[in-house]
Amino acid sequence: AQSVTQPDIHITVSEGASLELRCNYSYGATPYLFWYVQSPGQGLQLLLKYFSGDTLVQGIKGFEAEFKRSQSSFNLRKPSVHWSDAAEYFCAVGARGGGNKLTFGTGTQLKVEL
Amino acid sequence: GAVVSQHPSWVICKSGTSVKIECRSLDFQATTMFWYRQFPKQSLMLMATSNEGSKATYEQGVEKDKFLINHASLTLSTLTVTSAHPEDSSFYICSATDRGGNTDTQYFGPGTRLTVL
Numbered sequence: 001a002q003s004v005t006q007p008d009i010h011i012t013v014s015e016g017a018s019l020e021l022r023c024n025y026s027y028g029a030t031p032y033l034f035w036y037v038q039s040p041g042q043g044l045q046l047l048l049k050y051f052s053g054d055t056l057v058q059g060i061k062g063f064e065a066e067f068k069r070s071q072s073s074f075n076l077r078k079p080s081v082h083w084s085d086a087a088e089y090f091c092a093v094g095a096r097g098g099g100n101k102l103t104f105g106t107g108t109q110l111k112v113e114l
Numbered sequence: 115g116a117v118v119s120q121h122p123s124w125v126i127c128k129s130g131t132s133v134k135i136e137c138r139s140l141d142f143q144a145t146t147m148f149w150y151r152q153f154p155k156q157s158l159m160l161m162a163t164s165n166e167g168s169k170a171t172y173e174q175g176v177e178k179d180k181f182l183i184n185h186a187s188l189t190l191s192t193l194t195v196t197s198a199h200p201e202d203s204s205f206y207i208c209s210a211t212d213r214g215g216n217t218d219t220q221y222f223g224p225g226t227r228l229t230v231l
Binding site: 051 | 207209
């Protein structure tokens, strides 16, 4: 069975600083990988996804993520954080041919200090 | 594109009553719709998967008689919480995959906050 670990429950960064949110997955083959963002009381917005090909994936709002098979990781990065980036971030893994089911990590709460 | 809506956005009901939540794909036809439950400050837990015209597939531990799912069309799925109790209070989120696009990507609705008194 697939699983996702987001080791950091909370992260605080200063506005303008760089950001990296960690995500490790467990899956027997190459998975589909996603990052979603959730603002308070809202649904999830897709930031980016990795299916195959280039392991560095660009997403919306200036985010990017890199798939590293050797480390089973899919960390999310942003070079300069904006106050509006404060939210909950979820990493998710989907099984190829697995009926589109997603397994979510526990999330990382990002706080941005002005 | 790929917008999913939910109605209502929040609902308060008395214990013992039933509540229906709608999930609609507004600008695409959904191959599959998913229903999740999210407790405060926790991750999303998949409850069930539904395909248009078929019975929903429930995850282990989810009571199918309590959480009735109907997927009547390619753009509408409903979740009915029957005989709701306070422990059913939660944030319910649906998602859908685009029949005409990459069916491995789920698009999420804004969620429905259910409070059972």
